[in-house]
Amino acid sequence: KAGVTQTPRYLIKTRGQQVTLSCSPISGHRSVSWYQQTPGQGLQFLFEYFSETQRNKGNFPGRFSGRQFSNSRSEMNVSTLELGDSALYLCASSLDGTGLYTEAFFGQGTRLTVV
Amino acid sequence: GENVEQHPSTLSVQEGDSAVIKCTYSDSASNYFPWYKQELGKGPQLIIDIRSNVGEKKDQRIAVTLNKTAKHFSLHITETQPEDSAVYFCAALYKGSYIPTFGRGTSLIVHP
Numbered sequence: 001k002a003g004v005t006q007t008p009r010y011l012i013k014t015r016g017q018q019v020t021l022s023c024s025p026i027s028g029h030r031s032v033s034w035y036q037q038t039p040g041q042g043l044q045f046l047f048e049y050f051s052e053t054q055r056n057k058g059n060f061p062g063r064f065s066g067r068q069f070s071n072s073r074s075e076m077n078v079s080t081l082e083l084g085d086s087a088l089y090l091c092a093s094s095l096d097g098t099g100l101y102t103e104a105f106f107g108q109g110t111r112l113t114v115v
Numbered sequence: 116g117e118n119v120e121q122h123p124s125t126l127s128v129q130e131g132d133s134a135v136i137k138c139t140y141s142d143s144a145s146n147y148f149p150w151y152k153q154e155l156g157k158g159p160q161l162i163i164d165i166r167s168n169v170g171e172k173k174d175q176r177i178a179v180t181l182n183k184t185a186k187h188f189s190l191h192i193t194e195t196q197p198e199d200s201a202v203y204f205c206a207a208l209y210k211g212s213y214i215p216t217f218g219r220g221t222s223l224i225v226h227p
Contacts, residue, residue, distance in 0.1 A: 004158070042204075042217055042218070042219045042220060043159070043204060043206075043217040043220075044217070045214050045215055048214075090158050090159070092158070103161050104161065106157075106158030106159050106160065107158050108156065108157055108158050109158055
């Protein structure tokens with residue numbers, strides 16, 4: 001059974017640009033959550049999608065957005081990149097959409113560097 | 116909102132020793148507490164969890180205890196092995212929110 005796949009694994013962008021990250025959940029999983037991991041702030045919840053709808057959202061500015069497609073694949077977009085957006089972005093999928101209440105399987109993450 | 120404090124930030128032990136990581140939370144409504152292990156270059160992996168109606172849960176060498184009154188929970192690893200070396204995160208959340216709050220992580224180093 002394939003795990004959660006995130007692409008790309010590494011990305012370098014310039015301030016002011018925008019970026020799109022992709023996450024393919026485990027087959028059959030309908031919930032996808034996104035997290036930002038930095039040494040300074042740790043692991044922070046961005047948002048969660050279930051059946052193409054954003055159900056939960058963390059405390060991040062509107063520059064961070066996402067969407068989920070009918071096949072449960074999800075994308076995360078960050079516009080007008082800032083140096084502070086440099087981080088490891090993780091996505092996690094779970095079976096029935098109750099977030100961490102059912103086991104969430106994480107991908108390996110996308111390492112974004114903003115220069 | 117919820118605030119989760121995790122200690123220590125680094126823990127160094129000899130192989131075979133026990134390791135204990137502690138977390139405290141602020142929101143008494145939190146009722147689910149998972150622990151994650153993150154190895155270098157990988158995403159976090161759930162290793163054990165506990166719900167607020169249970170005081171202790173064990174899974175082989177790993178155990179978690181919860182004290183709701185004091186609002187703290189701990190991860191216990193016995194007979195540590197070098198492959199236990201990783202960063203461990205605790206988290207807290209409550210059903211109404213579904214938004215997890217994570218601790219800052221503990222880097223566990225097990226020396227052979």
